[in-house]
Amino acid sequence: MRVSLVLLCVVVIAGASNAAAQGFGVTGLLPFTDKCASCHVNPEPGSRAPARAQLQGRAPEAIFSAITTGSMAPMASGLTEAQMRAIAEYVSGRSFGTATAGPASTMKNQCAAKPLGNPLDGPGWNGWGADKSNTRFQPAAAAGLTAATVPTLTLKWAFGFPEGRQAFGQPTVMGGRIYVGSDNGFVYSLDAASGCVYWSYQAKAAVRTAITVAPVKTGGSRFAVFFGDVRANVYAIDAESAALLWSKHADPHPVARITGAPAFHDGRLYVPVSSIEEALGGNPAYPCCSFRGSVIAYDASTGEQRWQSFTISEAAVPMRKTSTGTQLWGPAGAAVWSAPTIDPVRGRIYLSTSNGYTYPAVNTTDAVMALDLASGKRLWTRQLTPNDAYVIGCGPNAKSETCPQETGPDFAVGTSPILRTLAGGRRILAVGQKSGLAWGLNPDDGSVVWQHRVGQGTALGGIEWGGAADDRLVYYPNADGLLGMKAAGGLAAIRLATGEREWWAPPIATCPDQTMKCIPAQSAAASLIPGVVFSGATDGMMRAYSAADGKVLWEFATARDFETVNGIKARGGSINGPGATIVNGMVFTNSGYGSFGQMAGNVLLAFGVQ
Template identity: 35%
Template structure:
């Protein structure tokens, strides 16, 4: 084995020399810059983060507002670990300090001053949960009543700001809370924390407890609530590191944590579903962001669904969207193989149909050939064992990897030309709708701008409605809502006609659409328009183009509540689409907890109602959108 030892020694020496040379180059550049970290940023980060819209990454301004903890995690364990591997601990620290001005994670102290006392510390688990999962209820309808929220249509048309709470070193409010009675359980992703608030006194919220992730990793999903077989009431949610956390709702103490990172780029985004005898966890993956790099052996990851024991986290079954990747081309051009199939990330939150014993969800694009039939698809699997019941592919041959393009250069070894190259996932969670005539349908929204209605038992298409051609950011992005035979779908971008793809009315506009769930016909449309007047045009990035409805809508007492990408809140009449109220959050706010805060883009999910308050998290510092770090509470005017 001496020959192996010599080769290993030579390899270490070469690697060390290369690393030393890189470190020396970083030091030379740094000596010519006002801040040591500026050179590191220019060498390793600027190409993407100075062009956030094209690369779908946070802008430099977004990075500057993040915490030390968030950036260090991204560079050592998260999406940027490949880039971070080129940095020494010293240069990594210089980079983070250059961006944030910080040298370590700041310890938040505001929760102590806002701590609940006396009877407000308790969580009333006898109260009915109003928001137990992504879609609020078991059918994922995203609909709440006046009784559940203490808010009527008339009150939602005249709201005032009641209070604001800021979260330090945070750039986005990407998750909605679970709500049980008058207790609100809000995860704040970059803080790596879930906060339990009491709002029994709507004017004076207080903090019951705080759960911090053991590793300090950021969180990612919204929480799900349920009572498991042994009688314990729990919350389940997941982190950016693909760790599932299950905690006691009364105390915030963990029952267990479990990594569900089954592949190298696994990620959790969809909210879990808590049942008495299992917790259903969708697992996505982000190989799409790295597969275009020739250094990456592409592509090997795909989406899965796991059923976990709610008391222990032990795996009960696993569903794979496709078989593991194998070589599909022996030589991609450099002697290495191209691997496939891959893709089908599961970004959305599943709906469980206990009557039929099925779980419904949607998937995303392929990352390498062949484009498996479970990519860009709606799928039903059996609750008891995870076997596939049916699958309906909405868009075929959508092989998409960032950096490739529809006509990639020959030196892009992982890229292919035989693709529609659209990236039109089902990012929006499906709805199990019950119509007034008793019929049930699976409803789903796709980033292509297409609404689908399927038969729950077979997956047969009942109708489809194309609201444009969408794009990688939607179309229909984060969600849809359903009430009284109407489907509500926000549109981020209408897109343009694409040869060979579905036709649509060229007069369609960005905004909110109400569609008849029986037929797929339009009932009404609200057109969103940019507001770039005065200083607002400077505060809202790309104001004239980025103003659509990307986040999932919330329906309260027949009123559609929706946030826009340029930071405005809207209340629309669910029957007519009439605008009832609007509020601009793109500004600084004075907060109850004394933390400096400002509003930004509305994306993902963040709008709920509880005890006469409308709660909305403002800020989404990704893709060059306006960052923000504030939870806003609105109350009806007297």
């Protein structure tokens, strides 16, 4: 504890000198030290709180937004507006009004006017999983690539996200156009072939969901672009003009957010709701915890809510108070990180849930659930890890009274379930978990068919964002390594019918010292075409593996500077969260996932064959 306090003082004093030199003084330092330093100065491994160094360079407007109406608003309680503005300038190292342009209208590479055709015609990658079953599999005709041509992939263009420090929005490709969100709050429509920009739309907060394109019947609009932001707002905008059709606030909880892509089926939009409350729960002053995950069904054309199904049946109630008077609540947790999976055959929707935030954790945490598509009624639940109550800052030596009485391993299920039909007609629901286990479930009743260990698993390890599957194998990358384990990364091919391993591609170390910023953990979702699996790593490497035996067919190092088509200074970094999207002979990937001490960046890369 004494060492920690000394380090904190050193960092704070250094920060004061640096801030004063830049003209921002100690005005922001003092409230930062009081309200923010405990999480943002030397954050513990696995913390979702970015270090101050990671926030430097961000627009102060973005930081001010986060602490006034965003995820950090509860922690800024009691501060004046002047103090919050001072914190924003101190943390960013910049003054208000210095942000570079984000709108498409200011970019040098605007596309010539071109009417939008039917984006659903021809090859595309829509939403998170490319199809309603979330297989992340692109058939040969739509992929336009083969195992023979993938080794000739070269960089065709790069697009820089203005003011970006996190590249985490998976690109959707439909009708020859890309739709992609950014951490600056802008959604962009680009030409897939050249990277020129058609339009931009500014949301109220960062957009990290993949984007779903679907038909609508409203006004003169034919097709809409659907997405969510990190303040739990849901949007429908015109796919051609970017005009807002409707917007809804999905959840009133102050730290609710949307990270999973909306799923569209038969005129309805199904939106998963997550939160960042577990990042606050260990703070002695925070009234932990009251959020519960859900899926909401909207009429896609009007935004009218049809139903909301909570992952925890009962709302949180007061549980106990700490010795300092902080009211604690429960039950809470079971957030839905990822895109739900649609089963039109059974009229169901499948979803996965995170850990609980309070003890004891309810039986719908770390679980896979099936709901009725029409009503949202819960049909079955399969819990994969019981009683996993976890919030950040509550490790074995935690002193905060707001921590759960017993802390679990944080083995959330953050992957979208993959629904596949096998030879003979048997169906399987494959899902990966941060425990390192891959599971095969019977979609009819949720019973376990098989389980297979891919990795050791930790709070940041195991299977983080998901795999991809054809009609015989499911491919899961291994995220182990981000919390100091010697083994990091790797890719497993597992037989869907039995859960047996087909092959294992070991991790490929690119950094001899294995620092936190350069570890070959494969956290990002895998993507698949016939004969080839694409998997990115937190060291910035994007690789294509043979689906037959796991041999590397192609690789590209993204953690570097890029010249961009829109003239924005851009750099790649870690690849995490979303995976590659493959359409019509091209591969698209973001690079620069800066959370958890990884390498930040702000670039979208497009590859094509020579």
